[in-house]
Amino acid sequence: MGAAAALSDNGFILALATWIWESDPSPLVSPTICLDSLPLLSSPCLSRLVAKTIGIGIIFASCINKAPVIWNILQSKSVAGLSVVASYGEVILYSNAAFYNILRGNPFTAYGETFSVLLQTMVVISLIWAYEPKIGKADIVAAVAAYCTYLFGVFRVLTPNTHYILMVYNPIVLVSTRGAQIRANFVNKQTGAQSIATTSMNLAGSLVRIATTIREIGFDFHILRSYGASVTLNAILFVQILIYKANTKQFLDDLKKKKTTKKE
Incomplete structure (x- = not known):
């Protein structure tokens, strides 16, 4: 059973994965694909996650x-x-x-x-x-x-x-x-x-x-x-x-x- 299937009952994790990866234009990136690649994310999935994390960091830093x-x-x-x-x-x-x-x-x-x-x-x-x-x-x-x-x-x-x-x-x-x-x-x-x-x-x-x-x-x-x-x-x-x-x-x-x- 893949990680995506194992986590399918966890609404929070699935919602978070959807928010991170669903809008990515690459066919190599989707919530299911990226969850299935856990714990070692593929390069496209990891780069998207890093971009999201940096984006959040910039938003918080901008508050001051x-x-x-x-x-x-x-x-x-x-x-x-x-x-x-x-x-x-x-x-x-x-x-x-x-x-x-x-x-x-x-x-x-x-x-x-x-x-x-x-x-x-x-x-x-x-x-x-x-x-x-x-x-x-x-x-x-x-x-x-x-x-x-x-x-x-x-x-x-x-x-x-x-x-x-x-x-x-x-x-x-x-x-x-x-x-x-x-x-x-x-x-x-x-x-x-x-x-x-x-x-x-x-x-x-x-x-x-x-x-x-x-x-x-x-x-x-x-x-x-x-x-x-x-x-x-x-x-x-x-x-x-x-x-x-x-x-x-x-x-x-x-x-x-x-x-x-x-x-x-």
Whole structure:
């Protein structure tokens, strides 16, 4: 009796095996085939399992992606060094990726972190609204209205034949947003509230996602192109944080002194 037959009465194991292997496009991978190969999984079954496991790990790790940035803002009571344009663009960037995968019916483990980072980016934006005096109520209302219009367009206007538009524009949004932040860093010669931990996670996550996307979804050109652009731009941001580390420390120390002086 094969392992699959022996475990056929265990609903949890069968459900787990179905979740891991049923959607794999390879004819060499299925819940039955993979369970039958236990305890030594075949190479196709093992690679799928590894991709799923890494995907889950990325999702959990993404839950603290923006935590260092949020902490820096709360500690300094300042959003200096953060580009508002880049932050708005990140919302569209992560929304495009999340909604495209949903509309395409891709496995959640292949894109789940986009939701987590999207919510955290919205928290960062709310802090920007709170600490940036140049942003008024009219600006906030306009931003919320624009995002609601975007949501309507994604879920009510786009058709299955045009879902790809979301990922076609993502590299453009990515270059615009990350480019705006890169330019701001270059002009200011410091990176303010930006975090090397967050940038490192973004860089590593994009690199790993190239591999897991190929394994779980296949060679989806639109998704892979976006991750490729993300790797390049996050690498530049990472280098900038290192180059401007001393300037950033000096800037934040001076900012802290100014606020202490005002309180006195």
